[in-house]
Amino acid sequence: MIDLTRHILNARGPRNTVDPWRPWAFFVEPEYSRNGRVEDVATLFLTNRECPFHCLMCDLWKNTTESAVPEGAIPAQIDFALRQLPSTPHLKLYNSGNFFDPRAIPRSDWPAIAQRVSGFETVIVENHPKLVGPYCAEFQQLCDTQLEVALGLETSHAETLAALNKQMTTDDFARACRQLTSDRILIRAFILFKPPWTTEQQAIERTLDSVRFAFDCGVSCCSIIPVRTGNGYMEQLQLAGHYEPPKLSSLESVMVTTLGWQRGRIFIDLWDAKQFADDPEHADRQLERIHRMNLTQRTE
Numbered sequence: 001m002i003d004l005t006r007h008i009l010n011a012r013g014p015r016n017t018v019d020p021w022r023p024w025a026f027f028v029e030p031e032y033s034r035n036g037r038v039e040d041v042a043t044l045f046l047t048n049r050e051c052p053f054h055c056l057m058c059d060l061w062k063n064t065t066e067s068a069v070p071e072g073a074i075p076a077q078i079d080f081a082l083r084q085l086p087s088t089p090h091l092k093l094y095n096s097g098n099f100f101d102p103r104a105i106p107r108s109d110w111p112a113i114a115q116r117v118s119g120f121e122t123v124i125v126e127n128h129p130k131l132v133g134p135y136c137a138e139f140q141q142l143c144d145t146q147l148e149v150a151l152g153l154e155t156s157h158a159e160t161l162a163a164l165n166k167q168m169t170t171d172d173f174a175r176a177c178r179q180l181t182s183d184r185i186l187i188r189a190f191i192l193f194k195p196p197w198t199t200e201q202q203a204i205e206r207t208l209d210s211v212r213f214a215f216d217c218g219v220s221c222c223s224i225i226p227v228r229t230g231n232g233y234m235e236q237l238q239l240a241g242h243y244e245p246p247k248l249s250s251l252e253s254v255m256v257t258t259l260g261w262q263r264g265r266i267f268i269d270l271w272d273a274k275q276f277a278d279d280p281e282h283a284d285r286q287l288e289r290i291h292r293m294n295l296t297q298r299t300e
Contacts, residue, residue, distance in 0.1 A: 004165050005054045011232035016062050018047045020069040026081035028088055032265055032297050034148075034186065035222065040088040041124075044081045046074060049104045051097030055154075057195060058163045059231035060096035060278065068103050075112035082116065090122040099125035100135060107135075114143035124188070126150040129176035130168050137183035150187035150223075151176060153267075155214055156213035157206045160195055170213065177217035188221035188265075189214040193254065194246035195227050196237045204250050211258045211266070221265040222258070226251060226276055248276040248286055255290065256299045267294050 018024050025045040033039040050064035078093070089116050093113075097104050105113075115124045123143060127136075129151050140147035153173050154163050161170065191210045194203035211222050226246045229235050237243040251268055258266045268290050277283030289300050 004056070004201055008054050008165065008231075008233045009058050011236055012061070013232055014098050015064070015066075018063050018065060020065055020073045021076050021080075022045055023047055023077045023081050024063040026085060028085055030295060031090070031267075032295055033090060034265075038295050039090060040086070041090040041092055042076060042082070042085050042088040043092040043094065046077050046093060046095040046105075048074065048097065049101075050093050051128070052101070052105075053167050056163075056233050056237075057192065057227050057231070059228075061231075064096050064203060068106070071106050071108055072112070074105055074109050075116060076275075077256035078116045079132065080111065089120065090124070091120040092124040093117070094124075094126050094150075097118075098127045098131045100127050100131050100139075102132070103267075110139060110142055112290055114139070117143050121147055122146045122148055122186075124148040124150060126152075126190075128152065128168070129173045132177070132179050134183075136180060136185055140183065140185055146186060148188060148221075149180055150188045150190060151219075153189045153210060153214055153219075154192045155206055156185055156210040160197060160206070163197065164192075164195060172218050176217065181218045186221075187219045188219075188223060189219045191222055191224050193224050193226045193251055194244075196234075196243040200247060200250055203246055204254055207254050208257060211254075212261075215263040219264065221267070223267045223269055225252060225269040226273060228272065228275075246276055247278050248273060248283070248290075249278045251276070252286065252290055255293055259293065259297060265297060270294070 023044045024047050028040050028042050030038050033043045048069045050061045099105050123145055127149050154164055154166055156170050177187055193207050214222050229238055255266055255268050274283050
């Protein structure tokens with residue numbers, strides 16, 4: 001893993017300039033909520049220390065700092081964004097890594113963060129499965145609202161998961177889910193569509209297996225993310241013939257199948273997804289159809 005991490009880091013370009021006292025992005029978007037209706041979610045991309053795991057497909061490091069942010073910076077970032085956004089029932093605090101990494105989100109800031117999020121129905125944070133522990137329940141009790149933790153499963157295919165430098169196993173994911181479920185914390189999973197060393201048909205089959213595995217572990221919501229280039233190392237894998245971009249039609253077929261199971265919410269990440277369209281002339285229509293399914297959770 002050490003050599004792979006070194007190759008991943010060496011393939012990178014420069015980071016973007018970020019301010020530790022400001023979130024690097026924030027916006028409001030609609031989402032089909034756990035309440036069974038479309039509701040607005042405020043999403044804050046907090047500026048903080050880079051995730052220590054260095055997964056080979058990740059490009060979130062571009063908007064991170066190289067060291068821990070000062071105490072008080074995260075509450076200040078939340079204040080800055082919420083002052084400019086309309087009121088919403090749900091809040092995502094995404095920090096390009098792990099909310100429960102004390103080197104990313106200082107634990108001393110928890111009371112101030114909890115005070116700011118206590119009025120929301122749901123607060124969603126992201127975290128590596130290996131960093132899930134009893135402190136997640138402590139934070140939920142502190143903020144006195146429903147906590148939802150987004151975990152990167154990526155894939156249930158053991159060989160591919162090991163190759164991603166995720167530094168975890170499906171057993172680690174299942175253990176994290178058991179911990180969160182026992183603490184009455186909701187779980188959503190991030191699942192990759194067509195990681196390197198995967199054919200189009202394998203991508204479909206393994207994504208279906210991964211969604212099924214996530215639901216079996218107690219996950220209530222799966223977000224399926226098509227794997228993209230953009231971090232340096234992925235470009236190297238593409239040049240070497242180990243990665244080809246996925247097809248939007250394959251993503252849509254996976255969504256139709258998994259929605260048909262009616263086991264939980266399914267979302268397709270459509271950021272910059274036009275590049276995956278099978279036919280550029282019909283891309284907009286295809287994207288609009290998937291977007292509608294995201295919001296209705298009904299197949300078309």
